[in-house]
Structure formats: structure tokens, C-alpha cells
Amino acid sequence: MTLADVKRGDEFQITTIPEENIRAQALRFGISEGSEVSCAEKVPGGPVVVTRNLQEIAVGRNLAEQIRIKLQGREDK
Amino acid sequence: MDCCDIIHQIDIPEEADKVVLVGNPNVGKSIFFNDFTGTYVDVSNYPGTTLDISSGKCKDKVVLDTPGVYGVSSFNDEERVARDVILSADIVVNVVDAVHLERDLFLTQQIIDMDIPVVIALNMMDEAQQNGLDIDVSKLSEELGVPVIPTVAPEGKGLEEVKEAIDTAQKGEASLSEEVETELSEMALNRREGLLNLEGDIHVSARNNLEPADKKEEIYQQRRRRVNEITEKVINQATEDVSFKTKLGRWMVRPITGIPMLLVALYALYEFIGVFVAQTVVGFTEGTLFAGTYEPFIRSIIKNLVAVDSLLGKLLIGEFGILTMAVTYTFGLLLPLVIGFHLFLSLLEDSGYLPRIAALVDRVLTSLGMNGRAIIPMLLGFGCVTMATITTRLLGSKRERIIAVFLLGLAIPCSAQLGVIVGLIAPLGIKYFIIYIATIALVYILSGTFLNRVMPGKSTDLLIDLPPLRWPKFSNVLRKTYIKSKSFIKEAGPIFVVGAVLVTVMQEFGILKAIQELVAPITVGWLELPKEAATAFIMGIVRRDFGAAGLTDLAMTPVQTVVSLITITLFVPCIAAMMIMIKERSWKESIAIWFGSWITAFVVGGIVAKIL
Numbered sequence: 001m002t003l004a005d006v007k008r009g010d011e012f013q014i015t016t017i018p019e020e021n022i023r024a025q026a027l028r029f030g031i032s033e034g035s036e037v038s039c040a041e042k043v044p045g046g047p048v049v050v051t052r053n054l055q056e057i058a059v060g061r062n063l064a065e066q067i068r069i070k071l072q073g074r075e076d077k
Numbered sequence: 078m079d080c081c082d083i084i085h086q087i088d089i090p091e092e093a094d095k096v097v098l099v100g101n102p103n104v105g106k107s108i109f110f111n112d113f114t115g116t117y118v119d120v121s122n123y124p125g126t127t128l129d130i131s132s133g134k135c136k137d138k139v140v141l142d143t144p145g146v147y148g149v150s151s152f153n154d155e156e157r158v159a160r161d162v163i164l165s166a167d168i169v170v171n172v173v174d175a176v177h178l179e180r181d182l183f184l185t186q187q188i189i190d191m192d193i194p195v196v197i198a199l200n201m202m203d204e205a206q207q208n209g210l211d212i213d214v215s216k217l218s219e220e221l222g223v224p225v226i227p228t229v230a231p232e233g234k235g236l237e238e239v240k241e242a243i244d245t246a247q248k249g250e251a252s253l254s255e256e257v258e259t260e261l262s263e264m265a266l267n268r269r270e271g272l273l274n275l276e277g278d279i280h281v282s283a284r285n286n287l288e289p290a291d292k293k294e295e296i297y298q299q300r301r302r303r304v305n306e307i308t309e310k311v312i313n314q315a316t317e318d319v320s321f322k323t324k325l326g327r328w329m330v331r332p333i334t335g336i337p338m339l340l341v342a343l344y345a346l347y348e349f350i351g352v353f354v355a356q357t358v359v360g361f362t363e364g365t366l367f368a369g370t371y372e373p374f375i376r377s378i379i380k381n382l383v384a385v386d387s388l389l390g391k392l393l394i395g396e397f398g399i400l401t402m403a404v405t406y407t408f409g410l411l412l413p414l415v416i417g418f419h420l421f422l423s424l425l426e427d428s429g430y431l432p433r434i435a436a437l438v439d440r441v442l443t444s445l446g447m448n449g450r451a452i453i454p455m456l457l458g459f460g461c462v463t464m465a466t467i468t469t470r471l472l473g474s475k476r477e478r479i480i481a482v483f484l485l486g487l488a489i490p491c492s493a494q495l496g497v498i499v500g501l502i503a504p505l506g507i508k509y510f511i512i513y514i515a516t517i518a519l520v521y522i523l524s525g526t527f528l529n530r531v532m533p534g535k536s537t538d539l540l541i542d543l544p545p546l547r548w549p550k551f552s553n554v555l556r557k558t559y560i561k562s563k564s565f566i567k568e569a570g571p572i573f574v575v576g577a578v579l580v581t582v583m584q585e586f587g588i589l590k591a592i593q594e595l596v597a598p599i600t601v602g603w604l605e606l607p608k609e610a611a612t613a614f615i616m617g618i619v620r621r622d623f624g625a626a627g628l629t630d631l632a633m634t635p636v637q638t639v640v641s642l643i644t645i646t647l648f649v650p651c652i653a654a655m656m657i658m659i660k661e662r663s664w665k666e667s668i669a670i671w672f673g674s675w676i677t678a679f680v681v682g683g684i685v686a687k688i689l
Contacts, residue, residue: 020294021152025540027297028147030179030304041327046440047449047539049330053314054208054323055180058330058436060448060539 001071003048003064009074011038016068029057036072094138096243097162099188100172101181102145103427103544105200107131107553108230109172110142113240129560130162135240141166147180147542149187149273151280154470160278163188164269168246170239172198175205175212175227176545178312182221182304186252189221190300191269194246197225198239203232204545208320211313220307222249231550252303257296272296322546329433330543339434346421350460354417355496359410367409375400392581403577407570411461415565418460419558422453426557427549432541439539445525446480446532447472448539454481458489462654463569465489466661473537479666480528482658486650487674488521498642501628505635512685516643520681569653576652589615603683604644606637617645618652636689644682647674 006012014035017023023032030052031037040056041049047058059067096113100106114133131142143162144155151157163169169188173181188195197218205212218225224242228235251258257275264271266285273281275292282289328334376385376394383390394401425431431453439449451472457465462485469481490498502510529536583589593611600611613627628641650658658667 022538022540024150024293024297025147025152027301028180028183029542030183030301032298032301041330043330043332043437043440046332046443047330047436049327049436049543053179054176054210054545056326056543058432058439058449058539058541058543060439060443062443063538063540 001069003050003059003067003069004061006039006042006048006069006071008039008042010071011036011073012069012071013037014067015070018066022063026057030055031057094167095165096135096138096140096168096170097166098140098142098170098172099159099163099184100145101147101174101177101184102542103429103547104145104172104174104181105230105550106142106145106172107556108550109170109198109236109239110140111552111556112230112233112236113140129564130158131560135243138168138243146184148184149191150276151278157280160273160281163191163193164273164281166193168243169193169195170198170243170246171195172200172230175199175201176208176210178212178308179304180542182307183300185221186300186304189223189249190251190253190296191272192248192251193269194248195221195223196239196242196246197221197223198230198235199225199227200230202227202234203229209314213311213313217307217311220250220310223247252300253296254299257292257299260292326429326433326543326546329430330436332437335433335437339437342425342430342434346456346459349421350414350417351495354413358413358417362413363405363409367405371409372401372405375404388581388585391585392578395581397577397580397584399574399577403570403573407566407573411569412562412566414460415464415562416558418457418464419561420554422457423554423557423561424549427547427554429544429546432543435539435541436543443536443539444529445484445522446529446536447477447525448536450539450541451477451481454485455489458485458491459495460491462486462489462491462650463572463657464565466654466657467565467568469661474534476532476534477536479662479670480525480532482662483528483670483673484521484525486654486658486670487524487647487677488517490517490646491650494646497629498646501638502642505638509635509639512639512689513642516681516685517646520647520677524677568657572653572656575656579652599679603679603686604640605686606641607631607633610637610641613641614645614648617648618655636686639689640682640686643685644678647678647681650674 003014014031014033014037017026017033026032031050035052037050037052039048040051043049045061047060048064050057050059098106098110098113110131110133113135114131133140141162143159146156146159148156149160149163151160171185171188173185185195185197199212199214199217202212212227214225214227224245224247226235226238226242228239230236253261260275261268261271264274266274266287270281270285274285274287275290276296277289277291277293279289329338372394379390379394379400383393385391385394391398393399396402422431425434435449435452437449438452442449442451451469453471454465454468457468465485466482469478469485472478472481498513502513580589583592589612592615596611596614597608600606600614601608604610609631610628610633613631616627628638628645633641655667655671658670662670
């Protein structure tokens with residue numbers, strides 16, 4: 001499953017981020033392979049907004065399709 | 078680019094200690110800078126970039142500001158500049174957003190790893206509390222090994238303490254593994270540059286004649302693990318209630334609520350820039366102040382020295398004179414527009430709305446070969462294409478920059494031109510207005526899609542931090558506006574002088590008339606316009622709104638009016654924008670862009686003429 005497949009409110013673990021540059025930038029924002037995050041927002045056909053604690057990051061759809069994740073649950077909202 | 082360039086540029090006394098302010102974007106750095114340095118601030122353009130570095134004095138020390146960055150590296154212009162200033166630092170004051178410790182401490186830890194003495198200003202403590210975050214400040218200081226001072230900068234809380242603590246700055250606890258440490262100590266390079274070399278920074282490696290090492294990921298992961306460890310120890314999260322600001326921020330990204338919000342913002346922008354600044358303010362500055370007072374004044378002086386009809390007289394104070402047109406346009410017309418735009422843009426930037434707009438429109442711009450970030454130059458383009466062209470530098474790849482520059486030059490009318498266009502088209506009725514807008518929009522979308530298909534490679538993906546929404550601090554907005562407007566005038570002013578000289582010479586030697594005759598077959602034959610319209614097109618090259626204004630004098634049918642307006646909008650941008658294009662891109666690319674927009678303008682204009 002990829003980051004592009006998640007729905008708003010999904011909680012998941014990031015398993016693989018392709019490309020070194022992207023991994024480095026994500027690491028600086030606090031997100032790495034193995035991070036547990038959730039989906040705060042999803043623009044139809046557009047970026048996925050990933051959140052961890054109070055940090056929010058918008059990930060373009062093309063990139064989201066390449067990031068592999070493991071679904072863990074849903075926020076009860 | 079050498080790290081010492083900045084020192085020469087800003088003229089720092091050799092012996093003075095350099096205090097460098099460092100932090101992620103939008104953490105309130107400039108408030109500290111203003112407080113430390115008072116009014117003795119010097120702003121210099123950093124060599125090779127559009128970026129400005131502010132410097133000032135605090136007691137016997139020199140204080141340097143840096144652009145907001147997430148780490149010391151070279152992913153973009155901002156980072157390269159910040160990196161070089163940080164490398165030259167004696168002491169770093171690191172402003173950290175207490176709400177985003179996990180993100181911000183990555184940069185902090187990197188500076189500590191470089192072995193630079195650091196003082197941390199733990200800012201936004203009030204927001205952290207509102208968000209239910211309980212931060213153990215002394216524990217944080219202990220873990221990092223450097224002084225940490227809690228602050229609320231907009232309220233002035235803690236500023237004095239940070240200033241006093243500068244002298245107590247400490248080198249903290251590095252996060253690097255023994256293996257990396259050994260490697261570092263074995264390098265014949267100072268630790269700062271050595272570390273960046275190990276992290277694979279190609280610029281730092283190149284200037285030390287070294288091969289960049291391949292340890293970025295390993296080091297970043299060690300650093301990230303250490304930062305996560307620290308934050309876990311020092312943060313106590315009381316509640317996980319999502320605040321109103323967070324919700325509002327998410328509505329801004331969600332199309333169903335975000336698009337109406339964006340439309341409201343754009344309408345406010347139009348009212349402010351398009352109506353208030355472009356008409357009321359510019360009416361006063363350009364009409365009353367410069368054309369009405371300054372120009373007669375300067376003419377009366379020059380008249381006594383030079384014959385008005387001589388070439389020199391025309392060059393100085395003629396219709397396109399250096400002292401008349403160039404000065405009036407730069408200060409009477411452009412400056413108010415530039416200030417207005419930067420005020421609005423700084424507000425959007427400091428409030429945290431801009432990255433959310435980028436996320437909202439990412440999908441649309443991706444299909445045109447750019448990504449959401451390109452919305453910034455596109456919005457700016459409606460103010461002034463010249464300025465917008467400069468900001469295309471923030472786009473991730475050369476491909477995106479070319480597409481953005483082309484679309485800007487082609488289909489985005491600048492505010493001055495917009496005013497004239499609205500004035501001409503409004504009396505014709507809604508039908509023609511829709512034809513105009515639809516044609517321009519269609520050309521914009523088709524050209525973008527076309528370029529996206531034919532240009533090799535693909536665009537970079539969006540990956541941006543969405544900062545929390547905040548009320549912007551007005552003094553900071555003013556300061557940003559001042560710095561950006563000043564560097565714009567410095568860049569665009571000389572171009573207007575060159576343009577003024579060129580046109581005067583062309584007019585003097587009849588070149589203007591000759592070109593007019595040459596293009597007449599196209600204007601009359603293909604576009605079905607009166608012959609005189611050619612003059613307007615030629616004038617349009619000098620300044621777009623000039624061209625549009627030239628059309629007001631012609632007797633034309635509504636169809637001819639719309640055709641000529643469409644053509645002149647799609648036509649090449651003004652001389653200033655063209656020169657900036659050459660500066661930003663290359664001769665080859667710029668000429669391709671010009672011919673591309675000429676052909677597009679005349680083909681589309683002709684097609685519309687045939688259809689209507």
C-alpha cells in the first residue's frame with residue numbers, strides 16, 4: 001500500500017521512502033522510514049497532508065504514490 | 078562562492094565576533110535580530126542570489142541574520158547562503174519553535190555537531206502551552222549541552238535574557254557515532270566543513286578539492302534518532318485536542334472550503350493592488366507627483382543646459398527620457414505596485430497561508446509541468462512580470478523554471494496592463510469580457526500542458542512543511558517589504574534606463590516607423606486590425622500597458638478591440654521583463670521564449686479574429 005491510498009484520519013507507519021534526497025528532506029522534518037504518522041488531509045488528486053504530533057507536511061501525489069506504508073488504524077473521529 | 082564573500086560584502090571589522098541568527102522558517106528570528114541590533118542595520122545582497130542578508134551591531138559584536146532553513150545543506154539558494162554564513166559564525170543564536178521541537182532541533186543538533194558555540198532561544202512558549210505541550214527547559218538544556226532560554230518574542234519576553242546569554246554560548250553534545258567522529262578527526266579539514274563534506278555537500282567538497290563523501294543518510298539518521306530521543310525526554314503532551322487554528326489550516330487545503338477561501342484572498346488582493354494601489358496610489362504618485370510635479374521641474378532645469386530637440390535632450394528629458402520616463406516609471410508607477418505586492422505577499426507568508434495555497438493548487442499546476450510552489454510567481458505576475466520572473470528561482474528544477482517563465486511572459490497580464498485592459502473591455506459588455514478571459518485561460522492551460530508533454534524530464538514533487546497559522550507581526554512584514562522592494566528597484570531601475578535609451582534612439586533614427594511598416598501585413602491582413610495598431614504593438618514591447626494604452630486612441634469595433642487586447646496580452650512582455658529573462662535564463666532560452674510568445678500571440682489573435 002502506498003501513501004496515495006490512505007484516507008483522511010488513517011494512522012500508518014512509513015515503510016519505504018524512495019530517493020535519497022527525499023529521504024534526507026523528510027528526515028529533517030522529523031519523518032523517516034519507520035515513523036508512525038497519520039493523514040490529516042487529502043486533496044482529491046493532489047497532495048496528502050501527513051501529520052505527526054503538531055508537524056504537518058504536504059506530500060505531492062506523485063511522490064505519495066512512491067512512498068510505501070503499512071496501515072495501523074484509524075483515528076476515532 | 079566562497080564563504081568569505083559575505084564578510085567582504087558586509088564589511089565586518091576583522092576582530093569582531095560574529096553572532097549568527099539561525100532558525101527554521103517563520104520561527105520569529107527577525108524579531109530577535111531587530112531587538113539585538115536596533116536601527117543600525119545593513120542589508121546586502123548575497124552574491125549570486127536574490128537573497129539579502131541583514132547585518133547589524135550588538136555591543137562589540139556583529140550580528141548576521143540568515144534565511145530560514147530546515148538544515149545546513151544545499152538543497153536551495155536559501156540553504157547555500159545560510160550554510161556559508163553559519164560556517165563563518167563565532168557564535169550561533171538558534172531560534173527554536175517550541176511547538177515544533179522535533180523539526181527544529183534537527184537544525185540545532187546539526188549546528189552542535191559542527192562544534193559551533195550555541196545559545197538557544199526557545200520561542201513560541203505561549204503557543205506551546207496553548208497546545209498542551211509541557212516542555213522541561215532545563216532538561217532540554219542538559220541534553221543538548223547548551224544554554225536554552227524560553228521566550229515569547231512578539232511580546233518581548235526573554236529577548237534581554239538571550240542577549241545576555243550570548244557570552245555564555247556553549248559547544249554542545251554531538252550526536253555522531255564514534256566511527257563518524259574518528260573519520261572527522263582524521264580529516265585535514267576544520268570540523269565544520271569536514272562534517273558537511275561527510276554529509277555529501279558538493280559545494281563544500283568542491284571548494285576544498287575533495288570528493289563529497291556518501292554519509293549523509295547515516296549521519297542524518299543518527300541525528301534524527303538523537304533528536305527524537307531528546308524530545309521524548311523533554312516534552313509532556315497534556316492533551317491531543319486539535320485546536321481551531323489547526324482545523325482552519327486544514328480547511329485551507331481542502332478544496333471544498335479552500336477554494337472559496339483562496340477566492341476571497343485573491344479578491345482582497347485585487348481590491349488592494351488592482352484598485353487601491355494601481356489606481357488611487359499610482360494615480361497620485363505617477364500622475365500628480367512625478368508626471369505633474371517632478372517632470373516639469375527636471376525639464377526646466379535640463380532645458381537651460383541642453384537643447385531639447387537634440388539627441389542628448391531627447392535622451393534625457395524626451396518622451397522616453399532617462400530622467401523623465403525612466404524615473405517616473407520606476408518610482409511613480411513600479412515602486413508603489415512593488416511595495417503593495419510585497420506587503421500582501423509578506424502577510425501571506427508570515428501567516429502560514431502560502432504553503433497551504435501551494436498544497437491546494439498543486440494538482441492543477443502539476444498537470445502544467447510545475448508544482449504547487451509555482452503559484453507564488455504566478456500570483457506575483459499579476460503585479461509585475463519582471464518581479465515574478467525573479468521569483469521563479471524558488472522552483473525546484475530548470476524545467477519548471479522555464480515553463481513558469483514562459484507562461485508568465487505569455488499569459489499573465491501585469492497590473493498596469495490589467496488596468497488599461499479592464500478600462501477598454503468593460504464598456505463592451507460581459508460577452509467580450511468572457512471571450513477575453515476564456516481565451517487567455519485556454520492559452521495558458523494548453524501551453525502549460527504542451528510544454529509539460531514536450532520538455533524532457535519531469536517536474537519535482539511537492540514536499541513542504543505546513544507551518545502553524547499565526548497572526549503576522551506588522552513590523553516584520555514592513556521590514557520584509559522594505560528589503561524586497563529595495564532590491565527590486567536596484568535590479569529593475571537600470572533596466573528602465575537602458576530601455577529608455579534604446580527607444581529614444583529607435584525613434585530618432587526612424588527605426589520605430591520602419592518596424593511598424595514591416596509588421597503591417599500581419600496586423601492588417603491576419604489580425605484584421607487598423608494599420609495604426611502596429612504602433613501599439615511596438616510600444617507594447619517597451620511596456621505592456623503602453624501598448625494597451627495606445628489602443629485607446631484607435632477607432633475599433635468591439636471585435637477588433639478584443640482581438641488586439643488578446644494579442645497584446647499574449648505578446649512578449651515589456652523590455653524590463655525581457656532583460657530579466659535574459660539574466661535569469663540564457664540568451665538562447667529567452668529568444669525561444671520571445672519567438673514562442675510572438676507566434677502564439679499572432680496565431681491566437683488571428684484565430685479569434687476569424688471566429689468572431
